Amino acid sequence: MSIATLGRTSPVIRSGHVQLSIILRESEKSTLQTQIFDQIRTMILNGQLRGDDPLPTTRELSVQLGVSRNTAVLAYERLIAEGYIRTKPYVGTFVSPDLPDTAFLSAGETTATPPPMQVTDGSGAGEEAPHLRTHRLADPNRRRLAADFWVGRPDARTFPMKAWSQHIKARLKSAGSKLTSYSDPAGLLELRQAIAKHLAPARGVVCDPEQIIIVGGCQDGFNLVGRLLVHPGSTAVVESPCYQGAAFVLESLGAKLHPVPIDRDGLDVTQLPHVNGAVAYVTPSHQYPVGVTMSLQRRIELLSWATQYDAYIMEDDYDSDFRFVGSPLTALKGLDRNERVIYLGTFSKCMGPGLRLGYVVAPRRLVESFRRMKMLMNNGQSWLEQAAMADFMASGEFGRHLRRIRQLYRERRDALLGALHKHFGECEVYGEQAGMHLVWKLPEGFPSAEEVEAKGLAAGVGVCSLATGSALRFDKNDGADRLLMLGFVALSEKEIEDGIARLAGALKG
Ligand SMILES: Cc1ncc(COP(=O)(O)O)c(C=O)c1O
Known part of the structure; x- marks a missing residue:
């Protein structure tokens, strides 16, 4: 030493x-x-x-x-x-x-409250069931497009198929009774250990494997958290605009959505509600859909608000494996001294959404409630995929896979920025420093994002206005109808260049 x-x-x-x-x-x-x-x-x-x-x-x-x-x-x-x-x-x-001074809160300065309600207990009986809204998944018709800049979809060509099938086969050989019995609803311990080991250096999240619950992607995590912490009439803070998938779950559980606008520094914390017991859903590392990163000052103020108002923060860190500028940013959870943050991660972006694997890092006082709720929901995730993922991580292949695709996706992002510049000149772009999509603010004189999307589709190019990209808007005057989302990771550099050339042709035409 x-x-x-x-x-x-x-x-x-x-x-x-x-x-x-x-x-x-x-x-x-x-x-x-x-x-x-x-x-x-x-x-x-x-x-x-x-x-x-x-x-x-x-x-x-x-x-x-x-x-x-x-x-x-x-x-x-x-x-x-x-x-x-x-x-x-x-x-x-x-x-x-x-x-702010609240940066200097010491650990333990927390309002030690018991977990909020365990399940909705019928107190909402008689209320009208909320209209069930759902987010948009990829449209299968878009497969026929020459180039589709759909957001959030990884490249099927990068899935580590060989290693994955080897791990699946190896596990099947020694499966014993694993496929014919139930196991811990919180998930396979080996996978939870591998995730805890990955999160500390990668995201600054230091946790015990016991705090991790394996879920079927973030979507399952939203449900898990929501079923424990939301009840009819309670407040759910969401970013404005925000990811539909999370907001609609909270809404379906009877929460009153409280939209808080975002700007270049992320969530405008001055507009957080002064109510107790809210749940706040945020995407601090790469805001969905706009792509901005929440500033440190705002993060500290958000944590301080949660402590003061006995709120929990649901941090959705969906695409943070990809950061192209500097070192990875520490997650909000990494700053959480008072255990107010519930961290959600997913393998949907770095591996593929078909796996339906993600994880929740729970505050210690909620771990047992989460485990029980997961049991009520579905008795836990499939053993085989968890076991293969644990082996893939423990062998070091996951780390190598991440490094490889991060480099590839960086090149594709650069190709997209280059193509936009070549065909449209100086472009105002957000969120290009991380993630799998960026946002182009269409210049004055351009049609709206929806019109650009329609013209693109007619020319065989898929781009997304916010609604198509599963983003929920609350304010018609937020200027977001000029925001165009472009996913860049599922296309080769050549496909990106051709696609943007085609889009430029369609818009000029
Ligand atoms: C903001 C955001 N969070 C989470 C997810 C991931 O969901 P899941 O892990 O359920 O596949 C997505 C998927 O597109 C997303 O856009």
Whole structure:
């Protein structure tokens, strides 16, 4: 173990030089860059470092810690990307001044409330059943299109078929009674262990495997959470616009939807309702549909709101395996000291939705309720797919698969940005830094997104207005009728270039 301990436990500032107490361990699973990031972040969240406190330069830090300059630079870049620190040109690097005091809440400062109602108990009896609205799944007719920029669908050509069939076959050989008996409704322990191991470095979510419930994709997770925490008349905060799949589940359970607008920094937390016991559904890493990332300040304020109003936050981290700029952002759950966040992840995007596999990371006090509810819903997920997925992850193939497709999808995103630029000039684009789709704000003088979609379809090119892309709008004047969603991961670079050329031809025509 090589330990580089510098200064004392709090930052020491000497004649303009700052030393941070950072301990690096080579034996740690996380990289040196991640260890530096984590420790500085913790100092900020604990209040050891305050707004505007100076930090060492990357050169000083690399010398102090005995790491390469690049390692220090990458750690700082990630802290800057997540809003913890900022640089002032020619002056230095400082802790971000904008972090609210609530950033410094210590763990345990929580309103320890018992789990809200377990099931709807008939108190809504007599109320009119909510109209059952459902989200849009991919339209099979679009298979005939020359190029379909449908959102959220992975490329069938990238599915790791060979490895997957080997794992399935191997598991079948030794299945014993696994296929003929029930098992833990919370899911296969090996898979939950593999997910916990993946989430810590990939998403900054540190949890025990016992906190993880395997579900049939996020959609099943929305139902699981909703059935426990929502009852007729309760408040469900949703982003405006938001993902239909989640909003309609909450609505079907009788929740009153409370839309909160989003802007470039994500959810406008000043418009959160002042009511107790709400559930808030959010997509902080890559807002669906618009693609913006929630700022650190807003994340902290959202967590603080949840603590104050005894609310739970449903964090849908659906496509966060793909981040093309800098290191992966820490999930909201990674900041959650008071266990107000229920984290939802899915294998639908990085593997395929046909697997119907996802996971919920539950706050400790809700774990047993979730396990029981999952049992009531469907006794848990299929054993075979869980076992194959556990093996695929444990063997290291999942990590390699992710790295491979992340690179491929980055190239496709670049091809899309390049093609838009070539045919339409400077384009105002959102959400291109991560995920599987980006959003193009159509310029003045263009038809609306719905009209562009219709013209595209007539020319054999599929693009999505928000409604087609399963997004729910609450405000007709939100400007979103000018937003066009373009999924880029299921098409080759050539298909992307041809598709955008065709769309340009159709619009000019
Ligand atoms: C925002 C969002 N969340 C979650 C999902 C994934 O759903 P599932 O995991 O149920 O396949 C989707 C699918 O398109 C989505 O767009």
